[in-house]
Amino acid sequence: AQSVTQLDSHVSVSEGTPVLLRCNYSSSYSPSLFWYVQHPNKGLQLLLKYTSAATLVKGINGFEAEFKKSETSFHLTKPSAHMSDAAEYFCVVRTDSWGKLQFGAGTQVVVTP
Amino acid sequence: IAGITQAPTSQILAAGRRMTLRCTQDMRHNAMYWYRQDLGLGLRLIHYSNTAGTTGKGEVPDGYSVSRANTDDFPLTLASAVPSQTSVYFCASSDGTANTGELFFGEGSRLTVL
Numbered sequence: 001a002q003s004v005t006q007l008d009s010h011v012s013v014s015e016g017t018p019v020l021l022r023c024n025y026s027s028s029y030s031p032s033l034f035w036y037v038q039h040p041n042k043g044l045q046l047l048l049k050y051t052s053a054a055t056l057v058k059g060i061n062g063f064e065a066e067f068k069k070s071e072t073s074f075h076l077t078k079p080s081a082h083m084s085d086a087a088e089y090f091c092v093v094r095t096d097s098w099g100k101l102q103f104g105a106g107t108q109v110v111v112t113p
Numbered sequence: 114i115a116g117i118t119q120a121p122t123s124q125i126l127a128a129g130r131r132m133t134l135r136c137t138q139d140m141r142h143n144a145m146y147w148y149r150q151d152l153g154l155g156l157r158l159i160h161y162s163n164t165a166g167t168t169g170k171g172e173v174p175d176g177y178s179v180s181r182a183n184t185d186d187f188p189l190t191l192a193s194a195v196p197s198q199t200s201v202y203f204c205a206s207s208d209g210t211a212n213t214g215e216l217f218f219g220e221g222s223r224l225t226v227l
Contacts, residue, residue: 009153034215041220041221042220042221043117043203043218043219043220043221044156044203044205044216044218045218046215046216049215090155090156099144099146099207099208099215099216100146100158100161100171101156101158101216103148103155103156103157104155105153105154105155106153106155
């Protein structure tokens with residue numbers, strides 16, 4: 001079975017500093033992995049996805065993630081945080097070919113001036 | 114604007130009452146899903162439908178039912194609401210192909226059961 005674990009429930013960063021959100025996955029085969037973002041009182045939006053092509057995946061708003069099979073990780077990074085990055089972020093693994101997803105518990109990101 | 118429409122956006126409901134959350138998509142996606150979001154638990158799948166006329170149970174299906182009479186609509190029904198069903202409910206859809214796997218989400222329905 002596929003699953004993901006987000007290692008931090010809350011991350012606080014200063015504006016202009018790097019952001020790192022950690023995610024480990026468990027899968028018996030090469031997984032499809034995603035990062036979704038949820039701004040307050042909004043639905044979820046896809047940030048980026050890994051589907052066994054390039055291991056470094058670039059997404060929207062300057063985010064990127066690197067798939068590391070040896071570490072079973074898919075950490076999300078951004079070089080310089082912006083106030084608008086304050087949101088909840090979910091690491092997600094696809095569990096079947098129809099698109100069913102398993103969500104991590106989420107990481108709440110706070111950006112301070 | 115194309116996408117997923119959910120209704121109502123918010124509802125307060127007495128325990129024991131029946132409630133249907135509506136979900137409509139205009140992207141002609143085959144697959145649709147209902148998730149509930151609770152603090153610290155992320156999103157958990159309630160029910161899903163891979164194509165019109167078929168449905169399946171997700172991780173937390175008890176107390177909920179769905180139907181998929183056509184491609185566009187996927188209502189979620191709580192036959193007799195209980196306080197533990199207080200949550201934010203998200204409907205989502207995908208094209209169901211292996212090429213994307215991306216889900217498109219509605220903006221959620223906040224349900225409070227008293």
